[in-house]
Amino acid sequence: NAGVMQNPRHLVRRRGQEARLRCSPMKGHSHVYWYRQLPEEGLKFMVYLQKENIIDESGMPKERFSAEFPKEGPSILRIQQVVRGDSAAYFCASSPLPDNTEAFFGQGTRLTVV
């Protein structure tokens, strides 16, 4: 059973470009969470999705950021018009239940905005 798969592992974007981060949850997991980790800091919750639904996006910046988890395919975190402050590691976690007690994290996507 493969773990949570995130790709790409590293992503470099110029200011103003779009970044698309993908997360394939573990088999049988229909709950996906996205977190952002700035250097030397803990992870900060961004959004919680179930298949085709955004359940809690209280941690998402109001502009430029969006997330989806379609019926088929991976969950996507999309950042439009990236700025240097978006440089961070973005982690996805998945769980089989509507809570996070059995959440498993992927290895993350490290976004660098130049």
Add this chain to the structure above:
Amino acid sequence: QQQVKQSPQSLIVQKGGISIINCAYENTAFDYFPWYQQFPGKGPALLIAIRPDVSEKKEGRFTISFNKSAKQFSLHIMDSQPGDSATYFCAASQAQKLVFGQGTRLTINP
């Protein structure tokens, strides 16, 4: 607003010693308290977790102590080994999201 405070930021322990990391929280609605271990370039991995109706939980060399009245919990690593060198995060669960502490970089000297 910082809801989970973790200390110390960094910790150096000799091999075979006890590593202790502390966390404090404010929100009494938290109902699940996990600890995660993270190696460089990797995602956090669940180490051990506790519910507030239990004061202590032990799994191998790892123990969580939980003090509900003080709103504090701690991770103890017994017989610390160089392979334990990593960053450790405490967290607390609020609804479906985890609130993380700032992390402790643990170094075990051989």
